[in-house]
Amino acid sequence: MSEPLIIEPANQADACVIWLHGLGADRYDFLPVAEALQQRLLSTRFVLPQAPTRAVTINGGWLMPSWYDIHAMSPARAINRNELEDSTEQVIRLIEAQRDSGINPTRIFLAGFSQGGAVVLHTAYLRWHGGLGGVIALSTYAPTFTEQLQLAEANRRQPLLCLHGSRDDVVPMPMGRAAYECLQTAGVEAAWRDYPMGHEVLPQEILDIGAWLAEHLD
Numbered sequence: 001m002s003e004p005l006i007i008e009p010a011n012q013a014d015a016c017v018i019w020l021h022g023l024g025a026d027r028y029d030f031l032p033v034a035e036a037l038q039q040r041l042l043s044t045r046f047v048l049p050q051a052p053t054r055a056v057t058i059n060g061g062w063l064m065p066s067w068y069d070i071h072a073m074s075p076a077r078a079i080n081r082n083e084l085e086d087s088t089e090q091v092i093r094l095i096e097a098q099r100d101s102g103i104n105p106t107r108i109f110l111a112g113f114s115q116g117g118a119v120v121l122h123t124a125y126l127r128w129h130g131g132l133g134g135v136i137a138l139s140t141y142a143p144t145f146t147e148q149l150q151l152a153e154a155n156r157r158q159p160l161l162c163l164h165g166s167r168d169d170v171v172p173m174p175m176g177r178a179a180y181e182c183l184q185t186a187g188v189e190a191a192w193r194d195y196p197m198g199h200e201v202l203p204q205e206i207l208d209i210g211a212w213l214a215e216h217l218d
Contacts, residue, residue, distance in 0.1 A: 002027065002050035004094065007034045013045035015107040015133070015217050016098045018091060020116025022139075024064045026050055030113070033206055040210045041217065045103075047094055051116075054083065067119045077143045084122060084144070091123045099130070107217065111136035111209075114171055114199065118143055121179060125155050125188075134159040134216050136209055139199055141171050142179035149186045160190040161212045163205050165197035 005027040017037075021029040027050040034046035051065040058070045068083035091110065099105050110132060112120035117140025124135045126144060131154040140162075160183055164176035173194060184190040191212070195202055 004047050004049040005031065007031065007038065007046040007048070009038050009041065009043050009045055011043040013043055014103065015041070015044040015109075016047060016103050017044060017109045017111055017136075017213070018047045018049065018094050018098070018120075020049060020067065020091070020110075020112035020119055021051065021065070022112075022114035022116050023051075023056065023066055023070075024059075025113075026065055033201065036206055037210050037213065041213060044213070044217065045098070047098065049090060049094060051087070067115050070115075077141065079118075079143050081144075084119065085127075087119045088123045088127050091119060092128055095128060095130075095132070105130050105132055107133050109133045109136060109213065109216075111138070112140060113138040113201065114140055116140070121145070121183075124158055125149075125151060125183065129154055131155075132158045134161070136160075136212070137162045137176070137179065138201065138205070139164055139168055139171055139176065140179070141175035142182065145179060145182045147182070149182050151183075151186045151188070156187045158188065159216060160188050161193070161209065162190065163193045163195070163208065165199060166194050167197060168199045170199035 027048040051067045054066040055061045067087040069080040072078040110120035117137045121142045122144045162180040164173045
């Protein structure tokens, strides 16, 4: 398995964002975003892990970087739960490594785009119980959430920023809203932003993420 890409900040790191790419991308996909955010977040390290290469059923069984296999797109995503849990364990090991390096978990954030976002939502709210600074969910969904989601107190205190495109035809916006509303109902401090875009990332979105991170790291 490839080592994560680690981007050190200008100053000594006292915070960290672990950022997962989407299906078919790689650890370099969000490098420009991390470098742009570090222009404002001068002591925040970025860790960009690489998904393993797997056969993806919905893409004709082609091998590509994937956090988990997707068997079907509708009516709801049918996924390989065991592979999702394997990816979750990978993220947990990264959190523990940052914690062991001296960064307080309350200053560690998880971010993910599309499939990567599904992994970080699952990790942060259902599998990691040590408390985190927060979660950034971009153009994503939550295949493991239920309507009556019950969260531990430490997980409920982790703030959430959801960002989605109103013209997204890969992960339709109602899927993102469902994840947001599920966590909001469960007591999470959740914020929602939508943009006139498809399944992508816009400069304004990165500015909004930077402002949100700066607020929660202040």
